[in-house]
Amino acid sequence: MRETFVATTTALLQEDPRTAVVLADISADAFAGAARRHPDRVINVGIREQLMAGVAGGLALTGMRPYVHSYAPFVVDRAYEQLKLDLGHQDAGAVLVSIGASYDASSEGYTHQSPGDVALLDTLEGWAVHVPGHPDEVPALLRAAAHHDDRVYVRLSTQHNRHAYPGTDLKVIRRGPAGGAVVLAVGPMLDPVLDAGLDVTVAYTNTPRPLDVNRLRELVTEEIVVVEPYLSGTSSRVVAAALSAVPHRELHLGVGRTEQRRYGSPFDHARWHGLDPAGLRTSIGAFLNR
Numbered sequence: 001m002r003e004t005f006v007a008t009t010t011a012l013l014q015e016d017p018r019t020a021v022v023l024a025d026i027s028a029d030a031f032a033g034a035a036r037r038h039p040d041r042v043i044n045v046g047i048r049e050q051l052m053a054g055v056a057g058g059l060a061l062t063g064m065r066p067y068v069h070s071y072a073p074f075v076v077d078r079a080y081e082q083l084k085l086d087l088g089h090q091d092a093g094a095v096l097v098s099i100g101a102s103y104d105a106s107s108e109g110y111t112h113q114s115p116g117d118v119a120l121l122d123t124l125e126g127w128a129v130h131v132p133g134h135p136d137e138v139p140a141l142l143r144a145a146a147h148h149d150d151r152v153y154v155r156l157s158t159q160h161n162r163h164a165y166p167g168t169d170l171k172v173i174r175r176g177p178a179g180g181a182v183v184l185a186v187g188p189m190l191d192p193v194l195d196a197g198l199d200v201t202v203a204y205t206n207t208p209r210p211l212d213v214n215r216l217r218e219l220v221t222e223e224i225v226v227v228e229p230y231l232s233g234t235s236s237r238v239v240a241a242a243l244s245a246v247p248h249r250e251l252h253l254g255v256g257r258t259e260q261r262r263y264g265s266p267f268d269h270a271r272w273h274g275l276d277p278a279g280l281r282t283s284i285g286a287f288l289n290r
Contacts, residue, residue: 054082121209
């Protein structure tokens with residue numbers, strides 16, 4: 001996904017004079033060629049993530065379309081106040097593109113992990129959130145963001161599904177029994193849900209904000225399970241509001257709030273948080289069997 005982001009954004013720099021890229025050292029080498037060709041529109045502020053967001057706000061106010069890139073904890077957690085003020089308060093738009101996700105960089109320790117990034121952005125107004133589940137879903141999301149001035153967050157990950165499902169609508173990937181439970185998988189959580197082997201309807205989205213609530217209402221009749229690759233319960237408010245007129249039960253699965261004070265691989269972290277196929281089978285099975 002990271003390579004796809006670099007290639008797509010480099011092409012946008014060539015095609016659209018509004019496009020700018022703002023970096024804080026991360027991926028600077030990957031954009032070195034683009035920086036030589038467009039030195040006024042590829043800006044590396046050094047290890048100053050708050051400044052990176054502030055520069056993006058300034059560029060946006062001049063009519064530019066900035067793409068702001070770093071690890072998720074640096075571009076969202078660390079720069080939260082600048083996202084709130086320099087973008088949100090000024091009603092300026094930018095495209096934040098993160099890597100690292102919740103625990104992709106597990107070997108780097110907790111400083112490089114951000115399970116709460118989407119929950120943080122949910123406290124601010126007007127953010128669209130894309131969580132692609134495959135590299136082939138990334139270019140269209142980035143290109144669509146170039147044609148407007150809204151605030152967009154694209155959350156990239158090294159974890160991805162076997163197949164791409166382009167588009168931002170909510171899709172049914174596998175049908176279960178009529179009137180049965182629906183499991184909504186967000187981004188790279190689709191394959192673990194499918195591999196859990198449960199007899200349920202499996203739906204997929206790479207755009208949890210704004211969530212395709214009309215399609216969700218069509219699908220859910222009694223039970224809904226949401227599986228997200230970030231903080232557990234992040235979408236509970238959105239789902240509850242969407243289904244307020246439908247008597248139903250909800251289960252929200254994601255990264256737990258208890259910090260895992262150990263390193264391990266991304267797969268280890270998924271297992272510790274119950275987001276591997278076996279863990280999902282246990283949690284969802286217990287919920288459906290009451």
